[in-house]
Amino acid sequence: MKIEARNIIKTFKSGLSEVQVLKGIDVTIQSGEFISIVGKSGSGKSTLLYILSTLDQPTSGQVLFDGTDPFALNEDDLHMLRNQKIGFVFQFHHLLPELTALENVLLPPRKLNQHLQKQDEALELLASFGLADKAHRLPRHLSGGEQQRCALARALIMKPAILFADEPTGNLDSANGELVMELFEKVNREQKTTIVMVTHDPDFSKRADREVVLVDGVLDTSSL
Amino acid sequence: MFYLSIRQLMSRKRQTILIGLGITLGTVVYITIAGIQLGFREYMVKNLLDNQPHMQIDANERDITLDGVTQSMFKDSEKVIWQIPPSGKREDNFILYPYYWIERLNQDPRVNGVSRQFSVSAIAVRGGIQRTFSLQGVDPEQHVRINTIQNDMVEGDFLALKGGGNRLVAGTQFLERLGAKVGENVMLSIGKGQPVPFKVVGSFDTGNDMDRRRAFSNIQSVQQLNLTPGRIGEIAVGLIDPDNAVEMAAEYSSGAMDEVQSWVDLNQSFLDMFTIQDVIRNFIIGSILVVSGVGIYNILTIMISQKRKEIAILRSVGYNSHEIVELFVIQGLILGVAGSLLGLIIGYGICLYLETIKLNMKGMGTRNAGLLISYDYKIYLQAFSLAFFSALIASYLPARAAGKLTPIDIIRSEES
Numbered sequence: 001m002k003i004e005a006r007n008i009i010k011t012f013k014s015g016l017s018e019v020q021v022l023k024g025i026d027v028t029i030q031s032g033e034f035i036s037i038v039g040k041s042g043s044g045k046s047t048l049l050y051i052l053s054t055l056d057q058p059t060s061g062q063v064l065f066d067g068t069d070p071f072a073l074n075e076d077d078l079h080m081l082r083n084q085k086i087g088f089v090f091q092f093h094h095l096l097p098e099l100t101a102l103e104n105v106l107l108p109p110r111k112l113n114q115h116l117q118k119q120d121e122a123l124e125l126l127a128s129f130g131l132a133d134k135a136h137r138l139p140r141h142l143s144g145g146e147q148q149r150c151a152l153a154r155a156l157i158m159k160p161a162i163l164f165a166d167e168p169t170g171n172l173d174s175a176n177g178e179l180v181m182e183l184f185e186k187v188n189r190e191q192k193t194t195i196v197m198v199t200h201d202p203d204f205s206k207r208a209d210r211e212v213v214l215v216d217g218v219l220d221t222s223s224l
Numbered sequence: 225m226f227y228l229s230i231r232q233l234m235s236r237k238r239q240t241i242l243i244g245l246g247i248t249l250g251t252v253v254y255i256t257i258a259g260i261q262l263g264f265r266e267y268m269v270k271n272l273l274d275n276q277p278h279m280q281i282d283a284n285e286r287d288i289t290l291d292g293v294t295q296s297m298f299k300d301s302e303k304v305i306w307q308i309p310p311s312g313k314r315e316d317n318f319i320l321y322p323y324y325w326i327e328r329l330n331q332d333p334r335v336n337g338v339s340r341q342f343s344v345s346a347i348a349v350r351g352g353i354q355r356t357f358s359l360q361g362v363d364p365e366q367h368v369r370i371n372t373i374q375n376d377m378v379e380g381d382f383l384a385l386k387g388g389g390n391r392l393v394a395g396t397q398f399l400e401r402l403g404a405k406v407g408e409n410v411m412l413s414i415g416k417g418q419p420v421p422f423k424v425v426g427s428f429d430t431g432n433d434m435d436r437r438r439a440f441s442n443i444q445s446v447q448q449l450n451l452t453p454g455r456i457g458e459i460a461v462g463l464i465d466p467d468n469a470v471e472m473a474a475e476y477s478s479g480a481m482d483e484v485q486s487w488v489d490l491n492q493s494f495l496d497m498f499t500i501q502d503v504i505r506n507f508i509i510g511s512i513l514v515v516s517g518v519g520i521y522n523i524l525t526i527m528i529s530q531k532r533k534e535i536a537i538l539r540s541v542g543y544n545s546h547e548i549v550e551l552f553v554i555q556g557l558i559l560g561v562a563g564s565l566l567g568l569i570i571g572y573g574i575c576l577y578l579e580t581i582k583l584n585m586k587g588m589g590t591r592n593a594g595l596l597i598s599y600d601y602k603i604y605l606q607a608f609s610l611a612f613f614s615a616l617i618a619s620y621l622p623a624r625a626a627g628k629l630t631p632i633d634i635i636r637s638e639e640s
Contacts, residue, residue: 055540056632075544083542090635094537098235099228108541110227154541 251567556619
């Protein structure tokens with residue numbers, strides 16, 4: 001799925017004043033591309049990611065998924081888009097603590113009552129992520145790396161067209177970070193999933209097809 | 225969302241049990257208080273209906289009028305000037321046209337029985353003992369149709385009063401106080417005329433304290449004893465459905481010279497007590513439900529604030545705001561249903577136990593009885609509904625707030 005962002009501006013109110021975090025971002029991400037968004041803290045990279053991923057709305061400007069504005073969809077269609085076409089991976093894993101690893105992976109299909117059909121697939125996905133023996137464990141019995149791989153499996157269970165990741169390795173040691181990055185590359189390579197990843201890590205950033213650098217809410221055009 | 229709701233409830237067992245017990249307690253208190261109050265009420269109303277006519281026609285109290293007295297004493301031709309004009313109430317209070325009423329009532333399909341009655345205060349003498357009591361003259365065959373006295377007979381048959389002949393059926397306590405037994409004669413007088421022997425042909429025990437001062441005889445015998453043959457003081461009416469009494473009394477009152485009252489009118493102050501009971505019961509129950517409702521609300525609110533990350537995850541993987549509301553409302557409803565069902569069972573058990581406690585309240589007409597408990601299905605339905613709806617409201621409010629949370633708001637607040 002191709003993503004286009006046109007003149008994205010995002011401002012936040014801070015008391016009586018307004019802070020412009022994104023100052024007219026134009027970026028196009030081709031279908032199947034793996035890009036990383038980098039920049040210093042406060043540069044607006046996470047804000048851009050949340051807008052591109054429909055979790056947040058721009059103050060002005062437009063996001064298009066294959067030419068369609070997701071923010072023009074009604075609430076149900078937007079949620080179905082998130083459920084079926086978009087995968088998310090957050091920095092802090094964000095698994096439901098009362099569900100096992102397998103149940104967490106099956107959360108997106110459970111919305112559509114497809115969790116039983118997807119169960120074998122989820123187990124295969126967990127196995128391919130090295131979590132075959134952890135499928136029935138609660139998140140508190142998994143390491144940070146295992147939790148993040150589980151969160152990645154959840155993001156991929158619906159075979160999304162796009163995967164958004166916000167600092168997916170930010171809370172992991174280098175070995176687990178490497179493991180997660182390899183999985184990202186594998187998914188991008190084998191499933192042609194478009195990946196948009198925000199990261200602080202320059203080594204991981206360079207492994208993407210393309211780096212988009214944000215400086216104070218503006219794209220560093222030299223990076224394009 | 226049901227599965228997720230169950231998993232969330234199971235993951236915090238202590239909170240779940242605590243809220244559930246709050247709802248259970250509220251339901252148990254409702255079942256018990258309502259059971260006792262309504263049981264007592266049912267018994268008292270049944271007692272009233274068993275021992276009183278459903279509708280009663282009494283002669284209106286008549287004033288002594290100047291014209292009436294003048295005309296009856298001096299006729300029209302006389303010119304009378306009263307120094308002190310006559311006034312007051314007529315002593316001889318009786319129904320002027322009883323057979324009009326009896327005929328009308330007998331044609332009414334809603335009427336089960338019509339008994340002419342004439343009551344006097346009498347003195348019973350046996351040996352050296354004198355006892356004053358209320359002597360009620362009735363139509364025996366009609367009286368047993370509108371009254372359960374036949375079921376309360378200890379000795380003899382109430383229908384033995386048929387055909388007159390100065391016979392008496394008296395309360396067992398009255399006979400004890402008089403030192404008389406069934407089969408013996410007692411002398412009755414009413415302050416005028418000579419004492420007349422009456423044969424005691426039966427005794428009854430309704431469990432009511434009034435039995436100490438009450439006896440029945442055939443109406444003709446009482447009329448003769450009072451030297452007022454043919455006089456009828458009141459007409460007691462039994463209805464097929466006592467609930468029609470108020471409506472029928474109003475209907476029969478229209479344009480009547482006599483006073484027609486339903487059993488509700490006759491016991492209005494007594495029945496008003498039930499209204500006060502209702503207010504107290506509803507206040508107590510309302511308070512309990514508010515407390516348990518606030519408990520659910522507080523715990524769910526705290527829980528939701530602890531579950532913000534999970535809400536963000538669910539929203540980010542496509543669950544919409546309605547589904548988030550559903551997630552938490554289902555939890556409230558599960559607690560409401562489980563807590564109230566448990567409350568119904570425990571409440572029922574407590575009621576069964578309370579029923580076994582013997583109170584021995586003779587004066588209340590509850591002889592040999594334990595606590596009087598109502599098991600009316602409506603009590604259980606109301607208890608369940610109240611617990612269910614308080615749980616629904618208490619869970620919906622925080623759930624709605626949770627549904628309004630957007631994933632980005634949660635993520636930003638977590639970051640900050």
